[in-house]
Amino acid sequence: MASDAFIEYNPNRLMMNRFLMTVLSAAVFSASASTSAYAQSVRKASVTTPSPKAAAPKVYAKRVIVVDNVTGKVLYEKNSMQRCAVASTQKLLTALCVMEAGSLENSVRVQYTDTKVVPTKIIRSGETYKRRDLLKALLVKSGNDAARALARDVAGSQVKFRAVMNARAKKLGMQSSNFMNPHGLTESGQYSTARDIAILMRKIVRIPTLRTYMATSGYYFQPPSRKKYWLKNTNKLLKKVKYCMGGKTGYTNAAGRCLVSYGELRGRSVIVVCLGSTPAKIWDDSSRLMKWCLEQPAG
Numbered sequence: 001m002a003s004d005a006f007i008e009y010n011p012n013r014l015m016m017n018r019f020l021m022t023v024l025s026a027a028v029f030s031a032s033a034s035t036s037a038y039a040q041s042v043r044k045a046s047v048t049t050p051s052p053k054a055a056a057p058k059v060y061a062k063r064v065i066v067v068d069n070v071t072g073k074v075l076y077e078k079n080s081m082q083r084c085a086v087a088s089t090q091k092l093l094t095a096l097c098v099m100e101a102g103s104l105e106n107s108v109r110v111q112y113t114d115t116k117v118v119p120t121k122i123i124r125s126g127e128t129y130k131r132r133d134l135l136k137a138l139l140v141k142s143g144n145d146a147a148r149a150l151a152r153d154v155a156g157s158q159v160k161f162r163a164v165m166n167a168r169a170k171k172l173g174m175q176s177s178n179f180m181n182p183h184g185l186t187e188s189g190q191y192s193t194a195r196d197i198a199i200l201m202r203k204i205v206r207i208p209t210l211r212t213y214m215a216t217s218g219y220y221f222q223p224p225s226r227k228k229y230w231l232k233n234t235n236k237l238l239k240k241v242k243y244c245m246g247g248k249t250g251y252t253n254a255a256g257r258c259l260v261s262y263g264e265l266r267g268r269s270v271i272v273v274c275l276g277s278t279p280a281k282i283w284d285d286s287s288r289l290m291k292w293c294l295e296q297p298a299g
Helices: 016-026 033-044 087-099 131-141 144-155 158-172 194-204 208-214 282-294
Strands: 063-068 074-078 107-109 128-130 218-221 229-232 244-252 256-265 268-277
Touching (some): 063 194, 074 282, 087 144, 087 158, 087 194, 087 244, 107 131, 107 144, 128 131, 131 144, 194 268, 208 244, 244 282
Antiparallel strands (some): 063 074, 218 229, 244 256
16 A cells, blocks of 8 residues: 655655655765666656555565655555565665775685585685675675675674664664565564665665666676676666666575565656565565556656
């Protein structure tokens, strides 16, 4: 159902549209030519997305929210404040914490403990990477070992990084979340909500480097002493919906299929969060909701 509620990642304010221009002009910029197109894209996405007149499409996902990225207005929600496992979508918070922890040119030497995780493995013990190498692999291929290596490098240990994550989440206004690890594998006491993940994504899409990585369909990953190999983005919506600009997938038995995605069309931009779907339904759930909002007539 449509809603008059607003999503905000600054808990001290209630109306996102009051500081829209400040956010768009100050939070999104880049000195790098490789990210300038994405910065410009965010500035162009400045038209409010109205609540569609047509009824929302039926979706299978158990917990859903659709948010106008410009104003923060909730366009549709379904059990959006229900606490649940969110799987690898919480890697977006890991990425944010890494971005804010210092230079991405810092070197990270992989330790054996970083690789003690399943199922997605990319790196090997003893190898050395730049933080940006691991961050890109984290968002494109959802490497769990990359998440652990980054967490240890930033905070000194997995437990200390947990505190970093939860402090940052609270500062964003994610009031119904508690994170126990940097990758999203099931752990007792770990949960979030569709609404909180939408708050997180609104912050993420205002960071050009992270937008660029999320929009990468695939690339050759180069280990220091091994042959390079192709990492394919786990987000199939990039090909399914031409104006999908990125997102983050997630899956565990506890969470089901999850996807947070971001789309832009004709100046409008929306964030779609679907949690607790199935492998057969998640892509249709997300694409239908994105099209429902962005393909509606102007005016």
